[in-house]
Amino acid sequence: xxxxxxxxxxxxxxxxxxxxxxxxxxxxxxxxxxxxxxxxxxxxxxxxxxxxxxxxxxxxxxxxxxxxxxxxxxxxxxxxxxxxxxxxxxxxxxxxxxxxxxxxxxxxxxxxxxxxxxxxxxxxxxxxxxxxxxxxxxxxxxxxxxxxxxxxxxxxxxxxxxxxxxxxxxxxxxxxxxxxxxxxxxxxxxxxxxxxxxxxxxxxxxxxxxxxxxxxxxxxxxxxxxxxx
Amino acid sequence: xxxxxxxxxxxxxxxxxxxxxxxxxxxxxxxxxxxxxxxxxxxxxxxxxxxxxxxxxxxxxxxxxxxxxxxxxxxxxxxxxxxxxxxxxxxxxxxxxxxxxxxxxxxxxxxxxxxxxxxxxxxxxxxxxxxxxxxxxxxxxxxxxxxxxxxxxxxxxxxxxxxxxxxxxxxxxxxxxxxxxxxxxxxxxxxxxxxxxxxxxxxxxxxxxxxxxxxxxxxxxxxxxxxxxxxxxxxxxxxxxxxxxxxxxxxxxxxxxxxxxxxxxxxxxxxxxxxxxxxxxxxxxxxxxxxxxxxxxxxxxxxxxxxxxxxxxxxxxxxxxxxxxxxxxxxxxxxxxxxxxxxxxxxxxxxxxxxxxxxxxxxxxxxxxxxxxxxxxxxxxxxxxxxxxxxxx
Numbered sequence: 217x218x219x220x221x222x223x224x225x226x227x228x229x230x231x232x233x234x235x236x237x238x239x240x241x242x243x244x245x246x247x248x249x250x251x252x253x254x255x256x257x258x259x260x261x262x263x264x265x266x267x268x269x270x271x272x273x274x275x276x277x278x279x280x281x282x283x284x285x286x287x288x289x290x291x292x293x294x295x296x297x298x299x300x301x302x303x304x305x306x307x308x309x310x311x312x313x314x315x316x317x318x319x320x321x322x323x324x325x326x327x328x329x330x331x332x333x334x335x336x337x338x339x340x341x342x343x344x345x346x347x348x349x350x351x352x353x354x355x356x357x358x359x360x361x362x363x364x365x366x367x368x369x370x371x372x373x374x375x376x377x378x379x380x381x382x383x384x385x386x387x388x389x390x391x392x393x394x395x396x397x398x399x400x401x402x403x404x405x406x407x408x409x410x411x412x413x414x415x416x417x418x419x420x421x422x423x424x425x426x427x428x429x430x431x432x433x434x435x436x437x438x439x440x441x442x443x444x445x
Numbered sequence: 446x447x448x449x450x451x452x453x454x455x456x457x458x459x460x461x462x463x464x465x466x467x468x469x470x471x472x473x474x475x476x477x478x479x480x481x482x483x484x485x486x487x488x489x490x491x492x493x494x495x496x497x498x499x500x501x502x503x504x505x506x507x508x509x510x511x512x513x514x515x516x517x518x519x520x521x522x523x524x525x526x527x528x529x530x531x532x533x534x535x536x537x538x539x540x541x542x543x544x545x546x547x548x549x550x551x552x553x554x555x556x557x558x559x560x561x562x563x564x565x566x567x568x569x570x571x572x573x574x575x576x577x578x579x580x581x582x583x584x585x586x587x588x589x590x591x592x593x594x595x596x597x598x599x600x601x602x603x604x605x606x607x608x609x610x611x612x613x614x615x616x617x618x619x620x621x622x623x624x625x626x627x628x629x630x631x632x633x634x635x636x637x638x639x640x641x642x643x644x645x646x647x648x649x650x651x652x653x654x655x656x657x658x659x660x661x662x663x664x665x666x667x668x669x670x671x672x673x674x675x676x677x678x679x680x681x682x683x684x685x686x687x688x689x690x691x692x693x694x695x696x697x698x699x700x701x702x703x704x705x706x707x708x709x710x711x712x713x714x715x716x717x718x719x720x721x722x723x724x725x726x727x728x729x730x731x732x733x734x735x736x737x738x739x740x741x742x743x744x745x746x747x748x749x750x751x752x753x754x755x756x757x758x759x760x761x762x763x764x765x766x767x768x769x770x771x772x773x774x775x776x777x778x779x780x781x782x783x784x785x786x787x788x789x790x791x792x793x794x795x796x797x798x799x800x801x802x803x804x805x806x807x808x809x810x811x812x813x814x815x816x817x818x819x820x821x822x823x824x825x826x827x828x829x830x831x832x833x834x835x836x837x838x
């Protein structure tokens with residue numbers, strides 16, 4: 217079943233004479249359970265695309281259906297709720313709040329979902345164990361290595377049991393050994409939990425570990441092909 | 446998100462930077478403390494005025510007129526039964542009663558001791574008193590008062606001066622007015638009110654002098670009478686007709702006008718200090734605003750992350766607004782306590798107590814929250830309206 221359906225999406229930065237056309241008539245369908253890599257040079261518009269897919273950007277032209285819901289008609293307030301309940305983000309530079317403990321960082325999406333402290337605590341323990349950081353709950357993110365911080369960030373992304381994960385260059389700031397570990401974790405999540413993963417990368421080796429690669433160049437989809445398996 | 450969690454989040458953020466949070470609070474603390482101080486003093490003087498002007502439960506007001514003899518050794522007490530009768534007859538329309546206010550301490554009287562008549566000071570005791578030590582003999586007991594026993598205590602210095610030794614003074618006779626008292630003890634090391642030549646049992650003394658005279662009279666007025674003007678009339682009447690008008694002066698201490706004078710000073714001070722506090726609160730508010738703007742721009746990443754994981758713009762705004770309000774409310778409460786303390790200290794030097802009421806507390810709480818809301822709103826809105834895409838890029 218098709219989960220994400222993007223139809224003729226265009227995106228401009230700026231307005232009038234100086235506006236810049238980032239995305240040209242993008243059409244893309246992603247089904248439940250897929251592991252998709254989006255590849256392209258910097259400035260090709262791949263990050264812009266996943267921002268739209270991940271409900272971060274509500275200013276685009278065209279149509280976006282999510283489980284048949286017309287996202288392009290949603291208001292900004294509905295977007296926050298949509299983000300909170302359906303998608304988890306993993307960023308290149310982890311994006312953890314340094315003044316909060318690891319546990320509080322991971323529990324943040326649940327807090328905004330309106331969960332109770334007690335329920336949040338046990339769920340956080342669960343996901344931290346799932347990413348192999350059972351004992352890091354009380355630590356501050358600063359005291360962890362890059363690989364560990366990315367694991368925390370993944371734990372935060374999956375804590376709400378989202379329908380899909382958006383990963384923007386998740387291995388970009390990590391060495392190759394840690395990168396491999398993170399990719400193993402992603403594959404595990406995809407295969408065991410059936411979590412849909414949409415990942416942006418410019419590293420061919422990383423992309424090859426997914427099931428499908430979408431190439432983007434200058435805001436247009438160049439190719440869309442299955443790999444591996 | 447639950448409101449209580451928002452509160453916790455804001456509290457955590459403030460604790461990340463305790464020094465900055467504290468410095469931002471200082472302006473609020475000073476402003477609120479100044480307002481609470483002056484209000485507490487104002488309340489105090491108002492309560493005191495009410496108490497002075499309405500002494501009796503029925504709403505009748507009382508005043509006192511003092512007699513001051515020109516010669517401090519004069520034996521005359523000032524007022525006689527005759528004076529009282531005259532006042533009663535002449536002012537029956539306004540007065541409901543006139544009484545002597547009995548002195549019980551430091552009374553001047555003519556006594557006969559040893560072989561000579563002299564003016565001496567005496568105080569009255571109820572018996573079993575601890576305000577002095579007994580050197581020789583016994584203390585005046587409560588039972589002495591009950592049976593109107595005519596006994597007296599003599600000051601040690603006077604005893605030695607008159608009789609050579611304390612023992613010699615025991616059992617000697619002391620005549621006060623028409624009554625003779627027997628010296629049963631010698632006292633020493635008295636406290637202020639008892640630093641006199643003799644101590645006599647109070648009931649015995651008052652019984653024998655049978656309310657003949659006194660140096661203070663207490664006037665009780667009928668309801669609705671302007672006591673200040675009426676008291677002045679009675680004083681000028683006494684100056685013409687009083688029995689002791691030639692040997693001393695009658696004076697009426699107008700506590701009402703004294704206090705209303707203080708009250709006027711305080712209420713004009715209130716405006717002045719309120720103005721200063723207002724400026725202080727305004728500047729403090731701008732300080733809060735400034736700090737919140739800095740905080741918002743420092744924490745842009747945090748805002749972006751919170752938005753990305755599903756925080757609504759509203760909860761971001763509330764988080765920052767609550768930070769500002771917490772800051773000012775803590776400042777306000779601290780200022781309230783400091784103001785209370787300051788007012789209590791100042792009132793030690795004034796003839797009334799500072800009074801802090803629930804409404805003062807609510808004022809401090811309300812004003813400080815208001816400052817937080819007014820000056821926290823714009824930075825909080827800025828935080829909530831940040832463009833998520835720009836932050837995360």
